[in-house]
Amino acid sequence: MSVVIGKRESIRTRAVQCAFIAAALLFLFFFLGIPLVSVFYEALHEGLRAYGSALVTADARSAIFLTLLVAGIAVPLNLVFGIAAAWLIARFDFHGKSLLLTLIDLPFSVSPVISGLIYVLIFGMQGLLGPWLFDHDIQIIFAVPGLVLATIFVTFPFVARELIPVMQQIGSEEEEAALLLGASGLQTFLRVTLPNIKWGLLYGVILCNARAMGEFGAVSVVSGHIRGKTNTMPLHVEILYNEYNFAAAFAMASVLTLLALATLVAKSLVEWKFADARGGSVRYVATMEKKIS
Amino acid sequence: MNIELKNISKNFGQFAALKSVNLKVDGGELVALLGPSGSGKTTLLRIIAGLETADAGSVLYNGEDSSTKSLRERRVGFVFQHYALFRHMTVFENIAFGLRVRPRAQRPSNAEIEDRVMKLLKLVQLENLSHRYPSQLSGGQRQRVALSRALAVEPSVLLLDEPFGALDAHVRKDLRRWLRKLHDEVHLTSVFVTHDQEEALEVADRVVVMNEGVIEQAGTPEEVYHHPNSPFVFRFLGDVNLFHSRMEDGKARLGPNGHLKEGSEESCVFVRPHLIDVKTQSDGSEHFAARVRHINAAGPNVKLELMTANGEAVDVTLTQEQYRALGIAKNDQVFATAREMKVFVEDYSI
Numbered sequence: 001m002s003v004v005i006g007k008r009e010s011i012r013t014r015a016v017q018c019a020f021i022a023a024a025l026l027f028l029f030f031f032l033g034i035p036l037v038s039v040f041y042e043a044l045h046e047g048l049r050a051y052g053s054a055l056v057t058a059d060a061r062s063a064i065f066l067t068l069l070v071a072g073i074a075v076p077l078n079l080v081f082g083i084a085a086a087w088l089i090a091r092f093d094f095h096g097k098s099l100l101l102t103l104i105d106l107p108f109s110v111s112p113v114i115s116g117l118i119y120v121l122i123f124g125m126q127g128l129l130g131p132w133l134f135d136h137d138i139q140i141i142f143a144v145p146g147l148v149l150a151t152i153f154v155t156f157p158f159v160a161r162e163l164i165p166v167m168q169q170i171g172s173e174e175e176e177a178a179l180l181l182g183a184s185g186l187q188t189f190l191r192v193t194l195p196n197i198k199w200g201l202l203y204g205v206i207l208c209n210a211r212a213m214g215e216f217g218a219v220s221v222v223s224g225h226i227r228g229k230t231n232t233m234p235l236h237v238e239i240l241y242n243e244y245n246f247a248a249a250f251a252m253a254s255v256l257t258l259l260a261l262a263t264l265v266a267k268s269l270v271e272w273k274f275a276d277a278r279g280g281s282v283r284y285v286a287t288m289e290k291k292i293s
Numbered sequence: 294m295n296i297e298l299k300n301i302s303k304n305f306g307q308f309a310a311l312k313s314v315n316l317k318v319d320g321g322e323l324v325a326l327l328g329p330s331g332s333g334k335t336t337l338l339r340i341i342a343g344l345e346t347a348d349a350g351s352v353l354y355n356g357e358d359s360s361t362k363s364l365r366e367r368r369v370g371f372v373f374q375h376y377a378l379f380r381h382m383t384v385f386e387n388i389a390f391g392l393r394v395r396p397r398a399q400r401p402s403n404a405e406i407e408d409r410v411m412k413l414l415k416l417v418q419l420e421n422l423s424h425r426y427p428s429q430l431s432g433g434q435r436q437r438v439a440l441s442r443a444l445a446v447e448p449s450v451l452l453l454d455e456p457f458g459a460l461d462a463h464v465r466k467d468l469r470r471w472l473r474k475l476h477d478e479v480h481l482t483s484v485f486v487t488h489d490q491e492e493a494l495e496v497a498d499r500v501v502v503m504n505e506g507v508i509e510q511a512g513t514p515e516e517v518y519h520h521p522n523s524p525f526v527f528r529f530l531g532d533v534n535l536f537h538s539r540m541e542d543g544k545a546r547l548g549p550n551g552h553l554k555e556g557s558e559e560s561c562v563f564v565r566p567h568l569i570d571v572k573t574q575s576d577g578s579e580h581f582a583a584r585v586r587h588i589n590a591a592g593p594n595v596k597l598e599l600m601t602a603n604g605e606a607v608d609v610t611l612t613q614e615q616y617r618a619l620g621i622a623k624n625d626q627v628f629a630t631a632r633e634m635k636v637f638v639e640d641y642s643i
Contacts, residue, residue, distance in 0.1 A: 173377035176344055181391035181446055182365040191394070195381040 039257050042250035054248035055255065062228045063236035063252070069144065070219075070232060071212040074151040078208050081152075082159025083201070089160075090167035091175075101164075107156050115153050116221025119146055142224030147232065150218040155208045162204030163197055170196050199274035206270060210263040214256060294355050294449040294482050295320045296341060301350035303336055310336045312506040313350065321480040323473075325493035328503035329529070334486045335374075335454055337503070341484060342369050342452050354450075370448030370481075374455040376439040378427035384438050385410055385423040391446035413441040416475075433464040440475075453485035457492060469496055490530045494518060502526050524637045527563050534569070534607050536562040536634075564631040566610040571597065572628045573619060580628040583607060585621055597621075599629060 044051050054060060085104060089097060107115060121127050123140040133140060140146045174196065178188040194201075216234040223230040225239065233256055240249035296318040303311040311333045318324050326334040339345040341352060343364050352359045359367060378387050386393075388410045392401055401409070414420045417437035427435055436456065443451060456472065457465045473496050476483055487493050493500045494514040501511040502525075510517050510526045521527040528535075572580070583599035586606070595616040597609040609629065611619070621627060 173373050173375065174379055177371065177373060177377040177442075178379070178390065178394070179364045180342060180344070180367075180369055180371045181394065181442070182368075183390070183394040184365075187394045191390075192379055 036257065039250055039253050042246060043254040046247045050247050051251045051254075054245075054251035057248075059228050059231065060236065060248070060252060063231045063233045064255070066144070066147070066231065067213050067233040070147050070151050071209055073148045074155060074212045075205060075209050077152055078155055078159050079201070079205055081156065082163060082204060082208075083197075085160040086163035086167050089164050091172055104157050104160050107154050112154055112215065112217030113221055116150050116218035119149055119153075119218075119222050123149075141222055142226065142230055144230070146222035147219055147230060150222045151212050151215055154215050154218045155211045158208035158211065159201065159204035162200050162207070166197050166200035199270055203267065203270045203274065206263055206266050210260065213259055296450060296482065296484070297353040297356070298337070298341070299351050299353065301337065301340060301347045301352070303333075303340065303345065303348050309506050311340075311347070314506070314508055316501060316508060316511065318482060318484060320482050323476045323483045323496065323498045324485075325497035325500045326484060326486045326503060327488070327490060327493040327500055327529070329488060331505075332503040333506040334488075334503045338452055338454055338484060338486050341450075342371050343367050344371075368446065368449045370443030370446065370451040372436075372439045372443050372451070372453040372456055374458055376427070376435045378435055378438055378442070380427050383424050383426055384414070384419065384430070387427070387438055388413055388442045388445050390442065409445060410441075413445055416444075417441050431464075432460045433468060436460065436468060440472075444479075449482070451481045451483040453483070455487060456485055457489075458487070465492075472496060494530070502529060504529075521635070524561060524563065527635055527637075532566050532608060532610075534564045534566060536564065536605075536631075561637050562631075563635040563637070564633070566596070566608040567594070568631060568633045569607070569609045570630045570632055571599075571609055571611065571615075571619060571621075572630075573621060573625070575628050580630040583627055583629055585623055585625045585627060588621075588623060590616065599627065 043054075055064075085100070089101060120141055122129055123133060123146065124130050125134065125141075127141075130141075140149065174192050175188050178192045179185075183191065213232075214234060215232075216238075219232055220235055220238075223232070223235055225231060225235060227239070231239065233252060237249050237252045237256070240246075240252060296316075298314055298316040301311050301314040302309070314333075314337060316337075326337060328334045336345060340347050343352075343359065343362070346360075354362075354367065379390065382390065389406050392406045392409065395401075410423070411420065414423055417440060419434060419437055419441075422430065422434065427438070430438065440453075440456075453472075457468055460468065469492060472485075485496075494517075497514060499511060500514055500517050502509045502517060504525050510522045512520075517526060518530050521530060527533060575582075581601060583601045585597060586600045587598040589596040590613070593613070595611045595613060597611065599607040599609055601607060607629065619627075
């Protein structure tokens with residue numbers, strides 16, 4: 001009797017499991033699968049030549065270059081800021097620590113458009129520093145510096161947020177041991193701290209880079225949409241789309257999509273290595289013990 | 294190298310971890326800082342190492358103020374409670390670290406480094422594990438790697454924080470003996486922190502008993518064990534029974550209940566469990582009556598738990614021979630006498 005109930009129970013749980021899996025797959029298909037396919041379909045349905053020519057126009061090339069430039073500046077800077085902030089928070093106790101943590105999270109909670117607007121309000125002509133900058137012939141808003149600043153702001157939390165738990169979990173004893181063994185501060189960082197946090201750091205950098213290249217809102221506000229000058233890839237996609245140049249728009253979008261896919265792969269690889277770095281040695285011991293016995 | 298601590302104080306926020314501590318460690322001495330958790334012993338060790346700075350007072354190395362010295366210049370070998378081995382380096386690289394990070398001019402050649410590391414590995418009997426990573430070692434092996442790493446830089450002082458705290462009883466005992474032997478061979482000024490009185494008494498030349506940020510007593514293991522200067526030290530070093538008694542002619546008297554509260558001159562009497570005699574018959578001498586509540590005869594000694602007439606528990610340790618000669622069982626009535634007691638005539642409450 002009990003066996004029968006058990007069987008029925010297990011059939012029911014199986015059915016529930018299948019229903020949940022089906023729902024998740026259906027959701028993924030409609031909201032991720034179809035858009036993904038349609039991006040490439042729209043980009044390629046006028047032929048490979050149209051696709052290629054859409055990517056080599058002067059404006060397109062400038063947009064790709066600008067995106068790489070902005071990410072190339074913002075990501076390394078956030079790498080340094082992120083390590084510094086994570087170190088400060090994980091290693092030291094001070095007044096206002098939780099306030100600092102909240103501030104680091106701020107870009108996550110503020111709408112990107114608002115963060116772009118903040119820069120316009122500070123550096124724009126009607127802004128706080130605008131007249132002074134104008135007098136000294138320095139252009140920040142509607143120029144590359146503004147794009148970089150907005151991108152740094154929006155992507156600031158990624159590295160720090162990724163590193164803080166890693167550094168807290170590792171603790172400071174290894175660093176103290178290195179210092180007591182006679183290592184300098186720099187040697188301690190390069191030989192002890194960095195190897196311990198490298199996977200977490202890489203993970204943060206990948207996420208940071210993906211966001212830096214894909215950012216639309218904040219960049220859109222400070223860019224001014226000057227073709228060939230201040231248009232990044234996401235902004236360029238929008239302009240092409242608004243001009244009913246769908247094939248070109250989707251071609252550019254497909255490049256961004258490929259970037260997203262590459263990020264996803266890199267992220268999975270790092271996650272896999274990250275888990276391996278922590279779990280691998282345990283497995284090794286287990287196999288060694290098996291061999292011995 | 295000798296170490297002298299002068300009026301060391303340290304606060305963590307409102308909490309006073311150390312209150313004006315003075316201590317001198319002679320060159321070549323092996324000193325144990327013994328105390329319960331929160332007594333400030335680890336903080337004191339970290340201050341000696343330079344990992345923590347004292348709010349007041351100074352640390353003298355060979356009479357020289359160490360506050361101006363960097364961690365590198367102090368040449369301190371430090372063994373962390375949880376070893377703090379570099380997890381991404383092999384055993385070999387862990388031990389070689391201190392030599393590899395030296396400025397180029399002082400750095401030994403690779404061959405010399407290899408030579409010294411292998412010598413140390415031999416000393417701790419881990420030669421064939423030099424290519425393992427810390428996560429592939431047992432606790433005892435990690436501990437020995439941590440020790441070799443600290444010794445590799447030829448420190449002038451060796452500091453150990455709860456060196457055997459995280460190990461199981463058997464390994465602990467081995468390593469304890471090993472540390473004693475090592476110290477007898479190299480005679481390095483060493484300070485180790487422990488909360489285990491047995492460990493401190495067995496290994497150290499001198500035991501410093503700490504409580505609530507002050508040093509209660511410092512002396513040889515015999516001194517602190519046999520001549521404790523405070524109820525705290527007496528209670529901390531070994532099992533103990535506490536009685537309240539009345540002083541008569543400068544001597545403590547235990548009443549028939551083992552508990553007397555009359556009179557003004559009340560005092561605390563401490564008796565070690567193995568210094569209590571138990572008889573089955575009253576012989577008219579000074580004793581108190583009690584009932585046997587529990588008997589644990591497993592082990593080299595027999596442990597009795599007695600209950601006095603007014604409900605106080607008294608622990609007694611007998612030899613197996615004594616226990617057999619008495620022939621007592623649970624719930625029997627017995628009469629107990631303290632062979633030796635320690636009296637502290639001060640206000641002391643548990």
